[in-house]
Amino acid sequence: MYSKLKKSRRLKWALYFLIGVAALALIFFGSIYFGMWGKIPSSEELARLEQSKATQVLASKGELIGKFYIFDRQPIKHEDLPEHLIEALVATEDVRFFEHDGIDNRSLLRVFFKSILLQDESSGGGSTITLQLAKNIYGRKDFGAFGIVINKVQEAIIAKRLEGIYNKEEIVTLYFNTVPFSDNTYGIESASMKFFNKHTRNLSLVEAAVLVGMLKASHSYNPRIFPERSRLRRDVVLMQMAKYGYLSREEALEAKKADLVLDYKNYSNNKGVAQYFREQVRKDVSKILDTLKNKNGQEYNIYRDGLIVHTTLDFKMQKLAEEALREHMEQLQEQHEISYGKNAPWISNGKLLEDAVKRTGAYKNLLKEGRTHKQILQELRKTRPTELFDYSGSITKNISVIDSVAHYLKFLNAGLLALQPETGAVNAWVGGVDFRYFKYDHVSMSKRQVGSTFKPIVYTAALESGMEPCTYFSAEEVTYDNGWTPSNSSAEDDSHMNYNLKHALSRSMNTIAVKVLMETGIGNVLSEARKMGITSKLPEVPSIALGTAALSIEELAGAYTSYVNNGRPSRPYYITRIEDGDGNLLAEFKPQVSPTPAFSENTREVMLDFMQATVNEGTATRLRSIYGLQNDIAGKTGTTQNNKDGWFVGITPNLLAVTWVGSDDHRIGFRNTRIGQGANSALPIFGKLMQKMQRDSYFRNITTASFDPVSPQVAEMLDCEAKKRDGFFKRLFSGSGKDEDKASEEKKENKGFFKRLFGKKDND
Template sequence: MKKKLIKIFLVLIGTPALLFVVFVMSIYAGLFGKIPTKDDLKAFQLENASIIYSADGKQLSKIYALNRTDIAFEEMPEHLKNALIATEDVRFYDHEGFDYRSVARVIVKSIFLGDQSSGGGSTISQQLAKNMFGREQFQFGSIAFNKVKEIILAKRIEEIYSKDEILALYLNTVPFGENLYGIESAAQRFFNTTTKDLTIVQSATLIGLLKANSYYNPRLHPDRSKTRRNVVLAQMAKYDYISQEEKTDNQALPIELDYYDIKSRGIANYYAEVVRKLAEEKIAEYNGIHQTEISLQKDGLKIYTTLQYEVQKSQYDAMKEHLSKMHALLQKQYAKGYYAKELDKLAKNFAHQQSISHSKDTIKRTEFQTWEGPKVMDASILDSIKYELTQLHAAMMTMDVTTGAILAYQGGINQQIHPYDQVMAKRQLASSFKPMVYLAALEEGYSPCDYLDNDSIQLADFEEWNPQNYDLQTGGKYSLAAALAFSKNIPTVNLFFEVGYPQLKSIWQKLGFQSELPDEPSTALGAASASVYELARAYATFGNGGYSVQPYFIDSIISTNGQLIYAHQKVKARKLLNVEAVKLLNIILQKAVKEGTGAALAGTYGVRIPLAGKTGTSQDFADAWFTAYNPKAITVARVGATLPKIHFSSGANGSASRLALPLVGLSYNKLQKESTTKKMVSKSFPEITEDQLSLFDCDDFKEDSQFEEFLDIFGDKEETLDERLERSEKRKKRKTFFNKLFGN
């Protein structure tokens, strides 16, 4: 009987044991799927995010499939490693991948004593195996299969890697939630720092996350995070990594984050998106030539760009400061009376066009993006549409006028919420276009002191088109220089009639604009559309003296092992414009900044950097432009709502000098205070020669002579375009005669 009981006992014990051995051997043999070999482990490469850097070495953005940045073991502080070991695997340096004592402890405490705080028993090496290769799911036994697989892999990992290498691999692969992988990405996100600069408290907080990275997220659940952090600190004290006094002092500290999500809070996200697309193209070219498979998302490339961080930051701050105020003013305008009714119509029409139902509109908590950051308000669907329609969008771009390097690039309010890049958006140029009319005239031999008629114009065959000056004044004559500096519309149209469309179209094409230039009178006043990017490239040609310039974003792309993937090649400049004509234009546009429509740059914002520039305000104040440049850099700013029908009611808030110019003023005022940043955007124009000065020796304005007033009595007040062009041609031919007869 005794032998029979022993036999039964052996069968009961031996059968499961035998089945377990068979199960383990079948996994080892690969019957449930291939287990990575030692060679596979040796060849294992972490997927790393590629990083975009500014010209001065600041991190701008990451490009990744997994948000991970690999760092060396030596960059990991001792207290971080100690926190990990004390919490996750205190016998890490004693076992060889699988800790039998730990497993036994878990079984006894969890199963027999009911203590759920004893942990899972997996060593750091086992957890690393899971991080490296993930887990597979089966209909039955997934947990058992994966645990056995991880034990096998952990043993292999220990045979190949040193303990320090295992720690480094683990900390570079472990997930921290929020799509973060590895300690470096977590340190950057939660504390806006690098791993090597983490404090003991910060390290304990991050290691505490590993138990359940959503449940203990310090941003979402600070109380839970603190409790878990204090457990980590207690473990560190228990195993003598810190003193009891250090434990007590650190446990008393609150959870203090410097949360920084570069995707939402980055100051160069629109720029980074342009860089990403360009980098994809360059890498594809490289792979095609060299038969490689380099991945921008996985291979940890370093992309060095042209962007100057401080210039970018000055624009970011300027937009935040100025546009938050202007947005509030625009919303106030549309909150009552006529404008409130118009907004309601536009919002309902927009909802209809986008098939958005608002018939059963309910109020709910909604997050809106503002220039000051996210803002949560109670709003209906229609309220949300109204808010977005009255949002001011803006773009700024600064470029070196000689090299074409993009120094700063602001594409809008928030790249994640509003991905449309305003730098590339085409809007009516308004008076920003005028310098091209005057340049065409200067190239034809016109002088800054040639006078342009300011008499009223009305074209019968263009719906009685009747251009007006901003001040509504007519009569007399403006010198060519004054007409541009003070942005007079009527003299500009008259000059356009004299110069002619073909000459202007030639200038337009030379400067690289892509859209067709309309052949109509309103073109003289900026009816053509272009982007901030195109206008910056055009004005850069003025700044560099008349030569071509090709904007570029990326200086170089380097692989993790230092291999050069791409390097920018300088493009030889071509002469595009008459050099002497450009010099005269630059003098006129300096006058525009000192005395004309750009005078607020110095008067209000205290900018002392030498600049030429031009304002531009489109019809009904739909868009406001300001362009400022010198022989070093060009900056263009544009502001406007999504729809041209949404705009300020008057120039008091909607003019270029009120809406767009302040962005440049605030930015340059900040940059000029430091010599390092000032030299990035400042360079004096060539000194004006005596000969050039003599060309400007005239009054800005003069009244019509009696003879000219007599001729005007018999002129048609209303005429067709052909009649007007014919009359302008006659005036052009007799200009020399009248100049001799009456003088300039």
């Protein structure tokens, strides 16, 4: 009797214990369900799921050139998912996906008994696609020791609600749009574009298996980092598909023979095509979005709202432009360093280096901490492993901040802008040699003296003021009221010879350019510049004829478009429209072309003829002799005082390009004119670009286009000898001969201050 009573009490306490455990479990579940551990989204909230989506930047023909995102995500629709992709996912992650209601009880029981009780790690997991979707969308929080249980329960509740709102097709689509892949990539479309450079709908069976295989452990099975590991995981996916009847065994074995081939495209702002252009687009779009509101009255977010930005950029031309610039700059950099040797200013000029060090963020931060100059320099001399730019590839050296500054001081930089002159639509934009190391954009941010590329504006103003193309000017040097005496450096520039405007411009003769300016009037020249779209403040001094004005590449390019656009300058533009993720138009932009010509048609024809002569027989003949270009090209070279800047403007009927080369530190110029003149420093970038374009029939409308012949009236205006010699008496009384040559040399030596202030060293 006693034993029965004792047994009864045990059963009773056991029952109480079980009821207590069940009650605690129920209370614990209730606390999770009712949000005591964090709010669980309601069915209504789940019904209007919105995820952060990447904004896409597209080239003119729809090519993806970049994204702006917090998480790289590009949602797509169910019809864009290949059947074999869905089958690979189901076979690998959730074979009963189409049978359960979000929670697979059979899998959970298997996991409980085999994994927990029998310690069998081969049992797999009990997570379903819907449970993983819940985790993908809302993530997991750290709840300490109870974390895994709380997160699992929350996900189960969300999964049940998702299954009650969405059908299986919608759930698998949501899953593929939110699942994380390697390299900060979210969603199948972004992963497909990044790893295979193709849209999801075009994924092959093997490629789909690679991406699905990555889901088990995105880093461990990253095909970029661990190709062999990824391939083995891919094969597991293929065999799972065979195991569950989605493939025959023969099909799976055949697919396993395929090599792992990636076409990796990183859309980080620091990598990929058109980095400088994308950064400029980001700035512009951010400003535009500040003026727009969505349907809820909120501002759009460039990193979150999945917008689509359409641009004018020509994807093929952009790639060729980047190649051309880098190829030339690598060669020019070598010439630059060799020319200076051990006397390079970045080595021998301590003041220059010290000033550059003071401009660094490291120096400024230490200064804010109250360190003295001496203490800061001592700190900045400490060495550490540092990644450095080099044309042969990035290198890592154990150097100090000061060493790093010296390293970057030696580098030349460059900019290129190519656009359609009729509309101003930008086709190529290269802001520097490498965006990772040189963030400063030399297309839009930099203003440099433009040298002789300003001369066509002077000559245009002269023609508009009534000067005839066959007006002759002496090449003789003249000293102006301010003591400045511009000179020519070419041995062919005979001071006793008179040259017409065409010869003087095509040879870029400084003495004549200033005389043309003075006869035309500085005010008239500045007025013409404004008509041609120049908005920067221009100095009202004679030296402006030689390009002492500082302009951006964009501004100069816009002015030159007038020569091939009926005299009407077009402003460079590159964003055509912005859409939301559903293709609804948010903003649209049209070409900005001046409604009135900046000059007459006769002037336009004459100036274009002058600049064609520059290429055919003047300072830009390298395009013919070295680069073998035979198509119709007009152009103008430019070099600034002390060889600080090299310029070239290349003009074809359907494309205009401006290139600039120089050092970011204005105190460092080229060692000599042979290297630094625009014909050697900037022109080759255009020459190489045109060479590359000529090899591709895609660019035939540019490379085979011809300028219209000049009208009979203009042909008659141009019909005169290029030069004529001074008469006997003028030469006699001007003191020709050896004494004059000696006097001329003495005058040149005494130019001193004024030449340095206003002058130019060569005819470019």
